[in-house]
Amino acid sequence: MPNNKITGAEALMRSLENEGVTTLFGYPGGAIMPSYDALYDHRSTLNHILVRHEQGAVHAAQGYARVSGKVGCAIVTSGPGAMNTVTGVADAMIDSTPLVVICGQVGAAFLGTDAFQEVDVIGVTQPITKWNFQIRRAEDVAWAVSRAFYIAKSGRPGPVVLDFTKNAQTSLVDYEPKRVDFIRSYLPVPQMDENAIKAAAKMINHSERPFMLVGQGVELGDARTELRELIEKANIPVGCTMLGLSALPSDHPLNKGMLGMHGNLGPNVLTNQCDLLIAVGMRFDDRVTGNINTYARQAKVIHFEIDPSEVNKNVHADLAVLGDCKQTLAAVTKHVQPADNSLWISRFTPYEQQEKEKVIEPAIHPKEGPLLMGEVVRRVSELTQNKAILVTDVGQNQLFGCRYFKFTEGRSVLTSGGCGTMGFGLPAAIGATFGAPERTVCLFVGDGGLQMTIQEFGTIMEQHTPVKIILLNNIYLGNVRQWQYLFFRKRYSFTPMLNPDYEKIAEGYGIPARTIVERAELDSAIDEMLHTDGPFLLQCAVMEEDNVLPMTPPGANVDEMMLEIN
Amino acid sequence: MTRYSNKGGHCGACETCGKCDARDISKCPESIIPYTIITYSENFAGILNQITAVFTRRQVNIESLNVCSSSTPGVHKYTITCFCTEETVQLITKQIEKKIDVLQARYYVSDQIYIQEVALFKLSTPRLLEQSDISLTIRQHSAKIVEVNETYSIVTLTGLPGDIDSLFASLESFDCVLQFVRSGAIAVTKNRRELLDEYLENLGIDH
Ligand SMILES: Cc1ncc(C[n+]2csc(CCOP(=O)(O)OP(=O)(O)O)c2C)c(N)n1
Numbered sequence: 001m002p003n004n005k006i007t008g009a010e011a012l013m014r015s016l017e018n019e020g021v022t023t024l025f026g027y028p029g030g031a032i033m034p035s036y037d038a039l040y041d042h043r044s045t046l047n048h049i050l051v052r053h054e055q056g057a058v059h060a061a062q063g064y065a066r067v068s069g070k071v072g073c074a075i076v077t078s079g080p081g082a083m084n085t086v087t088g089v090a091d092a093m094i095d096s097t098p099l100v101v102i103c104g105q106v107g108a109a110f111l112g113t114d115a116f117q118e119v120d121v122i123g124v125t126q127p128i129t130k131w132n133f134q135i136r137r138a139e140d141v142a143w144a145v146s147r148a149f150y151i152a153k154s155g156r157p158g159p160v161v162l163d164f165t166k167n168a169q170t171s172l173v174d175y176e177p178k179r180v181d182f183i184r185s186y187l188p189v190p191q192m193d194e195n196a197i198k199a200a201a202k203m204i205n206h207s208e209r210p211f212m213l214v215g216q217g218v219e220l221g222d223a224r225t226e227l228r229e230l231i232e233k234a235n236i237p238v239g240c241t242m243l244g245l246s247a248l249p250s251d252h253p254l255n256k257g258m259l260g261m262h263g264n265l266g267p268n269v270l271t272n273q274c275d276l277l278i279a280v281g282m283r284f285d286d287r288v289t290g291n292i293n294t295y296a297r298q299a300k301v302i303h304f305e306i307d308p309s310e311v312n313k314n315v316h317a318d319l320a321v322l323g324d325c326k327q328t329l330a331a332v333t334k335h336v337q338p339a340d341n342s343l344w345i346s347r348f349t350p351y352e353q354q355e356k357e358k359v360i361e362p363a364i365h366p367k368e369g370p371l372l373m374g375e376v377v378r379r380v381s382e383l384t385q386n387k388a389i390l391v392t393d394v395g396q397n398q399l400f401g402c403r404y405f406k407f408t409e410g411r412s413v414l415t416s417g418g419c420g421t422m423g424f425g426l427p428a429a430i431g432a433t434f435g436a437p438e439r440t441v442c443l444f445v446g447d448g449g450l451q452m453t454i455q456e457f458g459t460i461m462e463q464h465t466p467v468k469i470i471l472l473n474n475i476y477l478g479n480v481r482q483w484q485y486l487f488f489r490k491r492y493s494f495t496p497m498l499n500p501d502y503e504k505i506a507e508g509y510g511i512p513a514r515t516i517v518e519r520a521e522l523d524s525a526i527d528e529m530l531h532t533d534g535p536f537l538l539q540c541a542v543m544e545e546d547n548v549l550p551m552t553p554p555g556a557n558v559d560e561m562m563l564e565i566n
Numbered sequence: 567m568t569r570y571s572n573k574g575g576h577c578g579a580c581e582t583c584g585k586c587d588a589r590d591i592s593k594c595p596e597s598i599i600p601y602t603i604i605t606y607s608e609n610f611a612g613i614l615n616q617i618t619a620v621f622t623r624r625q626v627n628i629e630s631l632n633v634c635s636s637s638t639p640g641v642h643k644y645t646i647t648c649f650c651t652e653e654t655v656q657l658i659t660k661q662i663e664k665k666i667d668v669l670q671a672r673y674y675v676s677d678q679i680y681i682q683e684v685a686l687f688k689l690s691t692p693r694l695l696e697q698s699d700i701s702l703t704i705r706q707h708s709a710k711i712v713e714v715n716e717t718y719s720i721v722t723l724t725g726l727p728g729d730i731d732s733l734f735a736s737l738e739s740f741d742c743v744l745q746f747v748r749s750g751a752i753a754v755t756k757n758r759r760e761l762l763d764e765y766l767e768n769l770g771i772d773h
C-alpha cells in the first residue's frame with residue numbers, strides 16, 4: 001500500500017481549495033467532526049466563520065455569493081444541523097443563488113436505521129436544490145465536490161447539497177483532483193439562436209412603446225454593460241425587479257424604477273400600455289404581475305431567459321430568446337436601430353410626479369411627526385454616496401429599503417425575494433462583508449425579523465464584522481399589520497411586538513449602539529455609525545403604524561396601484 | 567402541435583378558455599387529453615422521485631408509469647401518461663428536463679406514438695364454466711387464456727389501454743374477476759428520427 005492515502009475529510013478540504021474556496025460558514029457536530037478535524041490544518045487557506053445557528057451559515061453563504069459572484073459554501077452536521085439549513089437552501093433555490101452546502105451524515109452502515117441524528121437529507125432537500133448527492137465513499141469526494149460547484153455556478157445558479165457520510169470522511173483514498181465541467185444530461189446555457197436574435201431586434205425596431213423588465217438574471221449573467229448598450233441605443237425605458245434593482249444605476253435616465261406590488265407607479269401602470277414587453281432574466285413572479293389575466297395583454301412579449309422552463313410559465317412569450325443574456329443582449333444590440341422614443345418615455349413623467357408628490361416626498365422629507373423608515377433609508381443611502389450594499393430583512397423595512405435606497409454599482413441588493421425569509425438579513429449582511437470586504441454593508445431590519453437570527457450578533461462579535469445594522473423599530477410585525485389594517489378590518493391579531501432593549505443586547509455582544517427618536521439626530525447618528533470602525537447598531541424608533549405605498553392590492557391589476565389609503 | 571396565443575379572444579368552441587384562436591375543440595389548448603411523456607435519464611438513484619415530484623407540484627395525476635432500462639446502456643426510460651392541458655404538459659416536460667441527470671423529456675399525443683399495454687386477469691374457473699359468454703368475450707378481445715385449474719384461470723391481453731379497459735368492463739359485468747393488474751402504457755415514438763441518439767451524438771459522446 002502506498003502511504004500517500006488521505007482521508008475523505010482531507011480530500012474534501014483539498015477539493016474545496018481546488019474549487020477556489022477561501023471562506024466557509026459553518027457549525028460543527030458529531031457527524032461532521034472528521035471534516036472539522038481536517039479543516040483544522042487548512043485554517044490558513046480556508047477561512048471558516050463559526051456562525052451561531054446553521055440557518056445563519058446558509059444565509060451568510062448566500063450573502064457572500066450574491067455580492068461576490070462566487071459560490072457560497074456552508075458546512076454543518078447531520079440531522080438537526082442539516083435541517084436548520086433547509087430554509088436557506090429553499091431561499092437560495094428560488095433566488096438562484098449559487099451555494100454548496102455540505103452536511104455530515106451518519107455512517108453508511110447506519111443509513112435507514114433511524115440512527116442518532118440521521119435524517120433523510122437527500123429526500124428533504126430534493127425539491128429545493130438544483131442537485132443533491134450523498135457521498136458514501138471517500139473515492140467519490142473529488143468528483144462530487146467538483147460536480148457540485150460546477151452545477152451550483154453554471155447556467156441558472158442554485159444550491160447544491162452534499163450529504164457526506166461519516167465513513168466516507170474517515171476512510172482512506174488516493175486523492176486526485178477532479179475537474180467536472182461537462183455533464184451530458186445538463187445543458188447549462190441553451191444555444192443562442194440567431195433567428196431569435198434577429199426576430200427580437202425586428203420586434204424592437206417595430207415597436208413604438210417598448211418597455212423592458214430587468215431581473216436578477218442581468219446581474220447573475222454579469223450583463224450590466226450589455227444591458228445599458230441595448231437600452232441606450234434603442235431608447236428603451238426599464239423597470240427593475242426587486243432583485244434586479246442594481247442591474248442599472250438608479251439615476252440612469254432610462255431607469256424608471258421598481259416593478260411590483262410596492263414598486264413605482266409609472267413602470268407598473270405603463271406595463272399595461274406598452275406595445276412590446278421585453279423581459280430579461282426575470283420570472284414574472286406574482287408579486288410583479290398582480291392579476292396575471294390582465295397583465296400586459298395589449299403587448300407582444302419577448303423573454304430573454306437562460307432557463308427554458310421559465311418561458312411561458314406565467315406569461316406567454318411571443319418570442320423566447322434563450323441563452324446567456326450577456327451574449328444575447330449584445331447580439332440583439334447589433335441589429336437594433338437607434339430610436340427616439342421620447343414621446344413614449346415622457347409618458348412616465350406624470351406618474352413620477354404624482355408618486356413623488358403623494359408618496360415619495362412625504363416618505364423621505366417629512367416636515368413633522370415621528371421618524372419614518374423612508375427618510376432613514378434615503379439618508380443612509382445618500383450619506384454612503386449611493387455606493388453601499390443594501391441588505392434588508394423582510395417586511396416594511398425591506399420594501400422601504402428597496403424603494404428608497406439608490407444604487408450606482410452592481411451586485412448591491414441583498415434581499416430575500418422569492419421566499420421572503422424573515423431572519424435573512426443579519427446573517428446575509430455578515431456574509432456580504434466577507435464577499436465584498438472593501439464595500440460598506442448596510443442592513444435594514446425590523447424588530448420582528450432581527451429576533452429571528454439575532455444570535456448572529458455572536459458571529460459579528462467574534463469576527464468584528466463591519467455590518468451597519470439599522471433597526472427600523474416600529475414595535476409591530478409591520479407588514480402583516482399593514483395587511484390586517486387593509487384587509488382584515490384592523491384586527492391586529494398577534495402583530496404588536498413586545499421588544500427587548502436592543503441596545504443592551506448589542507452591548508452584551510460588544511456592538512456599539514445608539515437609539516434615535518428625533519429627526520434632528522438622524523444625520524449625526526448615521527455619521528457616527530459610518531465612522532465607527534466595525535459593526536454598529538443604529539436603532540431608529542420609527543412611526544408605529546406607517547404603511548408602505550403605493551400598493552397593488554393582492555389580485556388587483558398591475559396598473560391599479562393605490563397611492564393613498566382612504 | 568397546436569400553436570396558440572393567450573392574447574386571442576374567446577374561440578366559441580367551448581365555454582371556458584378564451585385562450586386560442588382555434589375554432590376546433592380538439593385543438594383547444596384548454597382541452598384535457600391524454601399525453602405521454604417519454605423521458606430518458608442517467609441510471610442514478612432518486613431520479614424517479616424527482617420526476618414524480620414535478621407532477622405532484624402541478625397537481626396532475628400520473629395515469630400510468632413505466633420505468634425500464636433503454637436501448638442505450640446506462641440510460642433509463644420512463645413512459646408516463648397523464649391527462650392535462652397542453653400548456654400544463656409543456657411546463658411539466660420542461661421542468662422534468664431541467665433536472666440535472668435527466669437527458670431528455672418529450673411529450674406526445676396518441677397519434678405520434680405506438681402504445682401497448684399488458685394486462686393480467688385472474689378469473690374464477692367455476693364462473694368461467696357456468697357462463698359461456700365469458701370465454702366468448704375473451705376471444706372477441708383476442709385475449710389469451712394462459713393457465714386453467716379448477717379454482718382459477720389466467721387471461722392475458724396485450725393491446726391499447728382502451729382495449730384493456732373494455733375487456734375489464736365486460737369481465738366485471740360477469741362478476742368473475744378475482745384479480746386484475748395492468749402494466750401501464752409503454753410506447754415508442756413514430757418519429758423517423760431518434761431524438762435521444764441525436765442528442766447524445768451532438769454532444770460528441772460515444773455512447
Ligand atoms: C420566517 C417568516 N415568518 C413569517 C413571515 C411573515 N411576515 C412577513 S413580513 C412580517 C412582519 C415583519 O415584521 P418586522 O420584522 O418587524 O418588519 P416590519 O414589517 O415591521 O418592518 C411577517 C411576520 C415571513 N415572511 N417569514
Ligand SMILES: [Mg+2]
Pocket residue numbers: 446447448472473474475476477478
Ligand atoms: Mg417591525
